[in-house]
Amino acid sequence: HIEQGGRLEASGKSIGVVTTIVGIREFQLRFTGQRNHAGTTPMSIRRDAGAALVAFIARVDAAFDRLADADTVWTVGRIDLDPGSFSVVPGKADMYLQFRDGNPGRLHAMENALAALVDEWNLQHAVQVELIPCDGPEEPVVMDTALQHHIAQAAEAVAPGQWIHMPSGASHDAQVIAHHIPACMLFVPSIGGVSHDFIEDTAEAHIVLGCDVAARAAAGIVEALRRSA
Numbered sequence: 001h002i003e004q005g006g007r008l009e010a011s012g013k014s015i016g017v018v019t020t021i022v023g024i025r026e027f028q029l030r031f032t033g034q035r036n037h038a039g040t041t042p043m044s045i046r047r048d049a050g051a052a053l054v055a056f057i058a059r060v061d062a063a064f065d066r067l068a069d070a071d072t073v074w075t076v077g078r079i080d081l082d083p084g085s086f087s088v089v090p091g092k093a094d095m096y097l098q099f100r101d102g103n104p105g106r107l108h109a110m111e112n113a114l115a116a117l118v119d120e121w122n123l124q125h126a127v128q129v130e131l132i133p134c135d136g137p138e139e140p141v142v143m144d145t146a147l148q149h150h151i152a153q154a155a156e157a158v159a160p161g162q163w164i165h166m167p168s169g170a171s172h173d174a175q176v177i178a179h180h181i182p183a184c185m186l187f188v189p190s191i192g193g194v195s196h197d198f199i200e201d202t203a204e205a206h207i208v209l210g211c212d213v214a215a216r217a218a219a220g221i222v223e224a225l226r227r228s229a
Contacts, residue, residue: 001172001185001186001187001188002187002188002189002190002195002200002202003016003187003188003189003190003193003195004169004170004190004195004196004200005169005170005190005193005195006190006192006193006194007164007166007193008164008166008187008188008189008190009189009190009191009192009193010193011164012162013162013163013164013189014159014162014163014188014189014206014209015151015155015158015159015162015163015164015186015187015188015209015210015213016163016164016165016166016186016187016188017148017151017152017155017163017164017165017166017184017186018143018148018166018167018168018174018184018185018186018187019102019142019143019148019165019166019167020102020140020141020142020143020167020168021102021140021141021143021167021168021170021171021172021174021175021178021185022071022100022101022102022140022167022168022169023100023101023102023104023107023137023138023139023140023141024098024099024100024137024138024171025098025099025100025107025110025111025137026096026097026098026133026134026135027096027097027098027114027131027132027133027134028094028095028096028097028132028134029053029056029094029095029096029097029118029129029130029131029132030092030093030094030129030130030132031049031050031052031053031056031092031093031094031095031127031128031129032049032091032092032127032128032129032130033046033047033048033049033052033089033090033091033092033093033126033127034046034047034089034091035082035083035088035089035090035091035092036088036089036091037087037088037089038085038086038087038088038089039087041089046089047089047091047126047127048089048090048127049081049082049090049091049092049093049127050081050089050090050093052093052125052127052129053079053093053094053095056095056117056121056129057076057095059117059121060074060076060097060114060117061074063113063114063116063117064099064110064113067106067109067110067113068101068106069101069103069106071101071102071167071169072099072100072101072106072110073099073100073101073169074097074098074099074100074110075097075098075099076095076096076097077096077097077098078094078095078096079093079094079095079096080093080094080095081093096134097114100169101140102140102167103140104139104140107137107140114131115131118130118131138171138175141174141175141178141179141183142178143174143178143183143184143185144178144182144183144184146182146224147182147183147184147217147221148165148184150184150217150220150221150224151184151186151213151214151217152165153216153217153220154213154214154216154217154220155186155213155217157216158209158212158213158216159209159213163213166187168185168187170195172185186210186213186214186217187210188202188206188207188209188210189202189203189206190202191203
């Protein structure tokens with residue numbers, strides 16, 4: 001699979017041996033204030049749901065940054081303001097927050113930190129916020145150690161020193177398959193580290209290299225099964 005990120009390219013490596021596929025948590029946060037006229041309502045008495053939402057994001061960034069390691073990520077992917085007009089102070093505002101990590105304990109800590117921020121905010125502000133879980137949580141999934149070893153051996157044979165162990169920050173079919181049979185993945189670089197954009201691409205040489213590593217790893221797995229039979 002393509003990496004869909006920039007770690008391989010930044011490190012000058014050509015193959016990633018996936019160790020873990022991260023878990024995901026998603027929440028909607030709904031801010032409720034008071035809709036009012038943007039020209040006649042003094043700043044001192046406003047209950048601006050949009051301004052509250054923006055201020056809350058800064059608190060989330062600070063709280064999560066204290067818990068994060070280099071692989072932890074979080075994103076506010078969508079913001080909705082009601083009514084969404086130049087001339088109206090927003091009475092409601094929604095933001096959609098996602099965070100990802102390969103460590104179940106850290107994901108749990110981030111959930112607790114977010115809930116604590118909501119409780120603290122509601123004690124301090126006239127604009128209130130409600131925390132609403134979205135889709136069911138996805139738990140981190142560890143790739144099979146033996147299969148990782150076969151990929152690493154194949155990568156070293158084809159591209160010595162040009163591979164690394166790394167987590168997957170994106171979801172993949174392998175995390176579903178891994179609940180039923182041993183599963184593994186390998187990554188090839190994404191040009192510029194770009195994904196989910198029309199310019200997403202991977203060099204043909206890296207695609208060919210990835211196929212070579214995958215074929216050699218598959219052959220190694222078959223041979224190991226034959227010997228153990």
